[in-house]
Amino acid sequence: MRLSDKIRNHSARVAVIGQGYVGLPLAIEFAKVGFPVTGIDLDEEKVAALNKGESYIPDVESRTVRHLIEDGRYRATNDMSVLAESEAIIICVPTPLRKSKDPDISFVMASSNEAKKHLHPGVLVILESTTYPGTTKEVLLPMFEESGLKVGRDFFLAFSPERIDPGNVQFKVKDIPKVVGGITSECSWMAALLYGQIVSRVHEVSSPTVAELAKLYENTFRSVNIALANEFALMCRHLDTSVWEVIDAAATKPFGFMPFSPGPGIGGHCIPIDPIYLSWKLRLTGYEARFIALADDINRSMPRYVTELLIDGLNNRGKCLKGANILVLGVAYKRGVGDVRESPAIDVITEMQRKGAKVCYADPFVPSLAHEGLDVQRVEVNAEVLRKCDAAIILTDHREFDYHTIIQQADLIIDARNATRGMTIPENKVIRL
Template sequence: MRGDALNHREALRRRIESGAARVGVLGLGYVGLPVVTAFSGAGFRTLGFDIDERVVRRVRRGDSHIGDVPARTVAAVVESGHLDATTDFGRLAEMDAVIICVPTPLGKTGDPDVSHILDALGHIRDGLRAGQLIVLESTTWPGTTRELLQPELEQGGLTAGEEFFLAFSPERVDPGNPTYTFTNTAKVVGGLTASCRELAASLYERVIDEVVSVSSPEVAELTKLLENTFRAVNIGLVNEMAVIADRLGIDIGEVVEAAATKPYGFMRFTPGPGLGGHCLPIDPQYLAWKMRTLQYRTRFIELAAEVNAEMPRYVVDRVAQALNRHRLPLNGSRVLLLGVAYKPGVGDVRESPALDVAELLGRQGSEVCYHDPFVPRLALEGGDLESQPLTAELLASSHATVVITDHPQVDYDLVLEEARIIVDTRNGLPQGAGEPAEPGGSLLYPLSGPPREGSAPDLKPIAGVDPGGGEAIPLDDLARRYRMSAGDQP
């Protein structure tokens, strides 16, 4: 058996080093498409697998559905014959290496949902053959590779580390980041055995500038969770500081700017309306879940998640406060959301705090509309919304304009000139050399602290919009009603 294992390893190593290995990427989304185009661009014959026929058709005709991967990049490798795509998972058996890039969301109960991984393993197991390398890139809890993938794949009778090879290498894709890409971001690799690690590292070294080998898949799995938990916890801290600053009447944006001048012992994190995207709100919960199975509660992680989850509610309270200051209730007011994607420069709305803000405003009777140059349509519980063109008329006809996602493509000069009330949840509209934006005809409310007084706009009722009429509702009463309507106990 040792001789056979050596033969399998050496044969695969030679195919990888010569560029003859066939590479399959299972899942062609935000992670998988950059991976498959990187390997095909390096000269490997690659095959992308996806359950979505529309995605497969687009890739096969040389088009891209992911903003970070230009269509010309896909077209070049398709035309060269190095990239193809399919929904036929039976062809996984043809691959020398299979990289799994499928989603790992949370289920309805908040527990990890690894159904996509299990589906992928089922397809791979059906055609698994000796000499194949299987790598999981999807984020998951420490132990998944050894406890889930290995026994699932060994059901066919082959032994991991001897007849096939198994490794974990966490994805490090940052959508919308043109500086750090798949190929120039260091790649962590942990294998089930030394042979598994060496083969996986050898594969990635063909396309990535720096590969960091670690002692086990568990180390690699926890590395990814540490990276994103670190960010989520620190964002939770600065979000709580924003709430504290507001109680003290202080602009948290100015505080963060001042603290960031310290050249040591401080790392800048900025507050906002909450966490979004597939990673930050979810990855720490995978770790928390795993530790609960070991009778340990990750109190710090869970507290940060609680703070971050409360930020959309804080934003709605902030909007209510701004409107209430001008004797306008939430009920009946038209509220414009600027940006609904979870981060600037992308069209991804997964876990975006804008979804919660829109839903909560709608429950209070607000008429919600939005503008986002990357998101043409937004699906909400109460019905779909379409992005509105950003015009002076739209801004002037909205009682409040709320900056949720600070896309650089938005005309903020127009916003500052025409909006009536602005609530800036990102604390500093992009303007000139990082200087705080000064309102033109608007009243600008930062995430915390007092408004920046400008030439106050005319806040008389807007024609065709009835903001409720009558006297203004006291903020405490409004907040109490709001919490009850959101399902809390009185």
């Protein structure tokens, strides 16, 4: 049976390499509609947990994983040899930055090498990891064609960016349109056919490079607009005006304006990193991506700015940061998730500790920060903890925090997220961005 027929009747064997925030929800979505799916991950603990039906991704329920395993539609493994019998291979591995801020595509290379070893006629390979423009065509294609197979005829190769927003209950994998760009039109068509089985809309573009760039444009758009909101916060402080009131007022315009919020900085695996992939690639062509550099600069300055607000607040009370007890409320990079990758809280905590503060944190989703190299105690928020601290600093506006108690009990609150908006607050108690 041809691959297209197997895709249409959901019998094509799908392998998803990388079972993290992106790969696991995707694998589960294919399994849910009936495809036999193997989730591949090098992390043995993740594989063992998944095969026991335990999900570590809040967007994927453990009982769904259990049900799919029992039905024989999903299993996890670290054995790459399953790629030999897979008919669609989707790569969802990390694409971080090196310390030098150059793209690190070593995970993509390692998993693509495995796909290459097991490449066989008729297979469809799709890269989903966010990466710099040209990766699919300039790096993956030559690697796969070394096998002697010809793209578009013997195998299919495409790029399709993942646009999932972890923790977003309104838009999950199946609700988000897929952009697909194949090396040839046959590749695009085959990849679009596959995604069409799990999402309601697939948007085909003329090349993988367009698809790679579309993803980078989306995340650069966010980075730049967040930076603008952050700079507005800095400007409003100079003008002794509330940035939040300004944004609320501007947001009443029903067209031509989209509100973004200032905050303590940007985090997660995407917004701080993806635009740098693009500027790196452009630098190779002699072009300096100015918006990206400026946005990155402003966003990365915010943790220090938040620390300065804290120092000012303590100073007004005749205290200094050295030796002060500071409670950090929320360390995840955004509300409702436990992901601390690139979280601005790491920078704020590091800066406060460097200046001699005694820091503890509370976050319902983050059990420890030890793996981030931080020595900071986790506490439960209660009246006593709040009363004992010299200041509480809200870095992530988790819904689980009781902001009324926080306001009642803490002496000083730095609210970097406007989590206390609309609440009655004694004068000089809360400093907002």
